[in-house]
Amino acid sequence: MAEPVPASSTENVDFVDVAILGGGLAGLTLALQLRQRDPSLAVTVLERRAHPVREAAHKVGESTVEIGAHYFADVLGLREHLETEQVRKYGLRYFFTDREYDVQDCSEMGVSRLLPTPSWQLDRGRFENFLGDRAREMGVDFRDQAVVRTLELSETDAPHTVAFDHAGERRVLKARWVVDASGRAGLIKRKLGLAMANDHDCNAVWWRIDGQSDLDQWSDDPRWRDRFTPARRVNSTNHMCGPGYWFWLIPLASGSHSLGIVCDAKMHPLETMNTFDKAMDWLRTHQPRVHEALDRPDYTLQDFLFLRHFSHGCRQVYSRHRWALTGEAGLFLDPFYSPGSDFIAISNTYVCELIGKDRAGDAIAPYAEIYQQLYFSFYENTLTLYQDQYPIFGHPQVMPIKVLWDYVYYWSLLAPLFFSRRQADLSILARLKPAFAEGRALNLAMQALLREWGTRDATPDLRLARGFDQYQVEWCREMNGGLTDELDDAAYLARTQRSMAAMRQLASEVLALARAAIPEIGDHGLDTLLAKHDSRAHAPMLPVDWFASVAEAA
16 A cells, blocks of 8 residues: 555545445446446445546457447446447457468458447547546546555444545545455455466557558458458457467547457567567567558557456455455456456446345345355356467467357357346256356367367468358357347246257367367267267257368368
8 A cells, every 4th residue: 555645634534335446447337337226325436547537548458248238238328328439349350360461361250240239349548438427427426536545344334444545635435335446456355365366377468559450451352351241340359360379459439449469478478579669570470461550650659558467366256244346356367258348247246236135134145155156157167268278379270160169158158147137046047057067068178179179280271261250150140139138037048958959069060070170189078968968959050161171171
């Protein structure tokens, strides 16, 4: 903690229901959600930065996917702002290549048209300024330039105490609840020693430029330009993927382009890219077409930052003593599939549930433990999509299959749970336990299979590169669009069973393809898992014309 202000400062005490430490994305959205649920709740948000913040060069985490986008648009009611002030995105787009100049020769995966359930690219500065204004309009006591000095957490029914500096004064909050949304500052995490590392050792560097590179102009090949018409590639969250890394390009509504390298620490050391000049040299080697597109004098650098070992866990996020952690103050996964806003949405909703139960006079200890177990299970299962998988990120045949599998896993289980407002429904969760257990087992086996396939096939045939349009896959459209369906419990459970059948079918087809490519490849337990069910009961999942190239390679 910083040194206290002089003793002559005036001390003022305020009593509130909830004190939120941090007025970024997690803290401000939590404040809005709390006030929507209970307008009588006294909520104070303390934010160290001055507001309004600068647009564009502010924070990363600009890409949303279905859960986070739904949380912002529909749970919090912010759709009008997203539609008019942010960028509607054409999904996640992937180019699987390394050291290749001609982008039309890369395997590319994306959508040609918008999938039914929307998502957006967020200019974080613009969005957080809007959230701050909205919070104040809704009666939240949002204090920017407020620096927390001391934090005393109560283990009785007495309130917690937060001392902070604001407007030249030492002030004190007495709060029944304290929620840490301070990001990587981790005020409660540091105080209580809750930090916990994980085995996903990746680093990131990122920067913003005051212009946007139009990816559709990166090649003169008319077939490549028309491959995903009418979509504009620039409006996707673009991933340029190679062995051990990926590079992002995200357009922002303010006219800037967000750019960043994320890499396996062992394969691409941070020291090779931790300055702007080093990062550009790294791009010149690994993504020469990207380097050429960005190496222009009219693109002014707006910021440059890096972060070592960004992925982290936490020993505890919810307490029976009426404190909680949310957002990066608790845990963080990996930005490859843009799950940051998803986990803010999930965590904030559990925090709201706990505060609501406490307000109603219910004992919260059992709920704090159960919600934490659920939240940690979502984190641990999602982490498997990234952990130890970076070595295969550039594989032009295996990676499109992995992306399809990872989408099915997300759209089958976690996303429907949040969209249907059932993430805290303990009765339905008990009935879903077998499906989640089977899904976890299938996913672990599939990640191991894909990792072995991609690493053993170390020299894939780049002549078989092609375009993979997810919009043309009927089940992709149906699963994505079905997220917003309103279903009763019986229909919801029946759909979950159909989704599990689809996962089994896809796993069976992928295993067959992997065996065709590498006959001696291990099954990683898939044969046993699939033998319990008749995979022929479900229609084929893999588009035959897409993966003919994989069979040809085999």
